[in-house]
Amino acid sequence: MRRRKMVLFTALFMSLLLILGCKAQQVQKVDTPPQQQNKPVVSSQVLSQFEEELTAIVEAVSPSVVTIFATQEVSGIETPFPFPFQIPPQERRSLGSGVIIDYKNGKLYILTNSHVVQNARAIRVRFDRHTEKRARIVGTDPKTDVAVIEVDDKDIPNPESRIAKLGDSDKLKVGQLAIAIGNPYGLERTVTVGVISALRRTIGITQYESFIQTDAAINPGNSGGPLVNIRGEVIGINTAILAEGQGLGFAIPINLAKWVADQLIAKGKVTRGWLGVVIQDITPEMAESLGVKEGVIIAQIMPGSPADKVGLKVGDIVVEVDGQKVSEVRELQFKIMRTEPGKEINLKVVRDGKETSLKIRVGEMPEDRQVGEAEQGQADLGLVLRDLTQEEETRLGVKGVLVVRVAPNSLAMQSGIAPGDVILRVGNRPVSNVREFQQSIEALRQAGRESALLLIRRRGNNLFIVLRLR
Numbered sequence: 419m420r421r422r423k424m425v426l427f428t429a430l431f432m433s434l435l436l437i438l439g440c441k442a443q444q445v446q447k448v449d450t451p452p453q454q455q456n457k458p459v460v461s462s463q464v465l466s467q468f469e470e471e472l473t474a475i476v477e478a479v480s481p482s483v484v485t486i487f488a489t490q491e492v493s494g495i496e497t498p499f500p501f502p503f504q505i506p507p508q509e510r511r512s513l514g515s516g517v518i519i520d521y522k523n524g525k526l527y528i529l530t531n532s533h534v535v536q537n538a539r540a541i542r543v544r545f546d547r548h549t550e551k552r553a554r555i556v557g558t559d560p561k562t563d564v565a566v567i568e569v570d571d572k573d574i575p576n577p578e579s580r581i582a583k584l585g586d587s588d589k590l591k592v593g594q595l596a597i598a599i600g601n602p603y604g605l606e607r608t609v610t611v612g613v614i615s616a617l618r619r620t621i622g623i624t625q626y627e628s629f630i631q632t633d634a635a636i637n638p639g640n641s642g643g644p645l646v647n648i649r650g651e652v653i654g655i656n657t658a659i660l661a662e663g664q665g666l667g668f669a670i671p672i673n674l675a676k677w678v679a680d681q682l683i684a685k686g687k688v689t690r691g692w693l694g695v696v697i698q699d700i701t702p703e704m705a706e707s708l709g710v711k712e713g714v715i716i717a718q719i720m721p722g723s724p725a726d727k728v729g730l731k732v733g734d735i736v737v738e739v740d741g742q743k744v745s746e747v748r749e750l751q752f753k754i755m756r757t758e759p760g761k762e763i764n765l766k767v768v769r770d771g772k773e774t775s776l777k778i779r780v781g782e783m784p785e786d787r788q789v790g791e792a793e794q795g796q797a798d799l800g801l802v803l804r805d806l807t808q809e810e811e812t813r814l815g816v817k818g819v820l821v822v823r824v825a826p827n828s829l830a831m832q833s834g835i836a837p838g839d840v841i842l843r844v845g846n847r848p849v850s851n852v853r854e855f856q857q858s859i860e861a862l863r864q865a866g867r868e869s870a871l872l873l874i875r876r877r878g879n880n881l882f883i884v885l886r887l888r
Contacts, residue, residue, distance in 0.1 A: 475650045476609050482582035485601045486514045488538035515600035515643030518580045525568045529679050530642030532558040532565040557682030561625040564678040585651030587671035598634040600643025610635040622802050622823035629668040630654045636667030645669040691757035692783035694723020699747050712745050713737035724781040738766035800828020805851045817850040818842045833885045843873040
């Protein structure tokens with residue numbers, strides 16, 4: 419009996435194996451025919467469609483992209499030799515990119531970076547291999563590194579068809595495709611493709627920053643060129659890279675660039691709202707002692723400013739503007755910047771642990787230099803600098819240039835420079851303002867120097883630091 423059961427079980431088991439083997443062969447025949455086993459995972463049709471779309475975008479945008487040649491005059495520098503003499507003014511030629519954003523009254527308006535054309539003695543714009551024209555600066559805005567130049571339309575082929583389509587940078591998402599077009603190292607209309615790596619970045623080269631970060635390759639000469647989405651719309655203006663970084667490019671959001679450009683075209687300057695305060699983010703350590711986790715704290719108030727007139731105080735924490743929460747410096751900074759001077763706004767602040775509301779009439783940011791409003795970027799070094807105020811010079815007992823911010827992984831950071839340092843000398847030459855610092859650095863570069871010896875004041879003590887220039 420037991421023997422008969424074993425024989426029956428074995429027969430059933432073998433039958434089951436046979437059935438499963440047949441099923442497996444059928445599945446293999448249906449799912450993976452021999453002629454398809456080596457076929458790519460992604461069909462060539464999909465790749466071909468992507469390639470066609472990409473080339474179509476580039477072809478549509480390229481006529482809007484121009485090469486900019488700017489000639490700037492570098493002032494003479496006094497040398498520290500026993501018999502001082504003045505080096506005569508030198509010419510410096512810079513290369514950048516631009517994108518055409520408007521055409522009216524026989525003029526093409528080109529958006530670019532301020533650092534590409536600022537203080538230029540002469541500017542030429544190349545539209546294609548056979549067309550190059552002289553340009554004029556409409557206006558520059560170093561606080562955002564945005565500039566607009568204009569060119570007469572005479573002898574420019576199809577000027578009306580060269581206007582770029584602008585997108586909406588407020589709707590961008592991390593991971594979206596991004597295409598950079600520009601003229602790196604003079605290689606005209608070079609195209610690189612990547613993704614949007616991050617949004618709302620601050621790297622410490624301008625006063626108003628909310629950069630788009632991308633890994634689309636950006637190099638010297640790309641500055642001022644467009645960052646484009648897959649619809650062929652300009653979403654940013656390529657501006658900077660982090661020194662010694664790879665895949666770390668930054669672009670000004672087009673909504674900010676257009677807001678600045680519209681004002682430059684209309685009146686040649688940018689009008690901003692102003693409260694007259696110096697503010698800073700609340701760190702986790704500060705939050706513990708303040709008992710507040712959100713908002714920005716007021717560190718300084720300008721005498722006679724709108725903030726001073728309504729009774730805002732150092733130590734007040736701004737948590738809301740017109741009912742909208744404020745969680746970081748950038749939010750309050752951009753909100754006030756875009757507010758029309760003369761408009762009244764509501765601020766909710768925390769003072770001594772209690773909330774209070776204030777109405778404040780926004781002023782117009784003055785043209786004269788004030789604390790926090792005379793900052794200038796040295797993008798290639800990763801520095802944001804400003805002149806010392808008279809009060810600071812008296813208190814510190816020195817003349818020099820204050821380091822406001824240092825960009826991460828920049829040449830300045832790698833050299834050991836820190837925010838709060840006061841630069842007293844470059845080489846043997848004293849510097850009392852940002853312009854003198856920039857002139858001294860440029861003179862060293864013109865002489866082929868790879869570094870500069872700086873004398874700085876840090877926490878009451880003098881210190882020598884070697885700043886790498888390349």
